[in-house]
Amino acid sequence: MTPVQAIIAKELRSYFVSPVVYAVGAVFLLVVGLLAYLYVVFAGAQAIQLMQVQGSAQLNLNDLVFRNLFASTRFILLIILPILTMRLFAEERKLRTFEFLLTSPIRINEIVVGKFMGVFLVFLGLLGLTSIMPLMLALFSDFDWYPVLTGYLGLVLLGALFLSVGVLASALTENQIVAAFVSIGLLLVLWLLSGLGSLLGDTAVGQAVSYVSFMEHYDHLVRGLVDTKDLVYFFSAVVLMLFLAHRVVDSARWK
């Protein structure tokens, strides 16, 4: 087992013995499940209306259920993922295990990547559990799987971005609440940049600002568009955030 794998295993163990994952997971699945139920019921009501007016109804579940669901999940992730990441470095610093990690024969980038991968796996597990919703719907209806899969790809990439911002925020402080708050704040700013971008219009600056925000990249994926540009955005954003976290951890040694 390599040191990175050791860190991942330890992080997973720490997550699952603490109540945080269970609480966060329960809330996440409950809210996503409830939203999915509501969107399906609305779609059903709409179908009945159309039946009465036109006599027949062809419902597009991709538009009525999945696109809405993916849009809402974005907001839930923004709130719950910082709760998952807040402890990663803040707790180590508070409990003085930080010094132990940094004096172990392991590089800082291995520590950062190990911690990120640990929480990313937890997130993937939670996301995997939500797949029960499209699977159930597939039993009783017909829809196009392709945008659902790209939507999930979008969620995976968006989650990775949110988690990497959370890792960075956690490295900045030894207070977990502050870490969670900082990452939620950073993510909200990233979110709102898209609004600022459209306000600036179709200028070079406007486009650049919109590009920095994750909104348009995620929207493309939810609509079924897999564009290399968007993939590059997510990968480079995650790498940048983890690199910054590396710098922050490294600089903490000097204080």
Next chain:
Amino acid sequence: MIEVQQITKRYGQHTALDRVSFSVAKGEVLAFLGPNGAGKTTTMRILTCFMPSTEGTAKVAGFDCADQPMEVKRRIGYLPETPPVYQELTVAEYLTFVGRLRGLSGKTLTSSMQREVERLGLGTVQQRLIGNLSRGFRQRVGLAQALLHDPPILILDEPTVGLDPKQIIEIRELIKNLAGSHSVILSTHILPEATAVCQRVVIISGGRIVAEDTPEQLSARLRQSEKISLTLKSPVADTNSRLKAVSGVQNVFAGGDSGTYLLECELGKDVREEVARLAVASGWGLLELKAISMTLEDVFLQLTRHEEALAPDAVVASVEPAG
């Protein structure tokens, strides 16, 4: 094994370490003594590559701490001031994690864990969560962590803090057993500990090394005069002046009504025989007569207290039998 040259560490305006140099040979146990904030932990953090020094070089096992930190880290077992344990893991899980971080696996890992669990008496708590263990057990888990990969160099920041007296003796024995095959640096507030387990003592104060020697020589060097403690059953009025008249005696301090006297004599002169003869001949009832040497405590206080001169009555108050 460890070579520190002219290390300086500054935090902004504050100088935590000021041109500190020392070295530790293979198999030697060195104690770091000093008041709080003297720079002990800072020195250890530099040696373990946790933080870089502002100036100077530190070499561990031939590797420079600044240039080859990975090589240094592989060869060091470090116990920080607070045992670095994860409360949510069991002792066995924690040691497995530590071992994997240091590249141990399979049978090597199992046998190393077995060895440390036995050596530190952790057998009964292996499957318990560290968060539920007492301070003493956590400290021992911290020590097990430092020893797990059998490093040639051990750096222990106050290793016996939080242990009960029996455990303290056990840990001291453990450190003594490690001497010879391992180089050990340990910091401590407890002076008898330094005397008990270390071959050499470095006293550090205000970021500077103020003394470095064996415990015995340190106390010998700082002794400005020989001191003798004398207890008499029935001293008389002129006892004081007659004691002072003995050749070699420089000063006599009477210790109140109890009949205790402290005699300060010229260096290298043993006046005990003469004093005994006088006391017996005068019928003062000689109860006790012994040479006293400064304990490490006195040396420590004297060295770390810069300006105040050691007052004679302070010595009377703190005299202890040589040993």
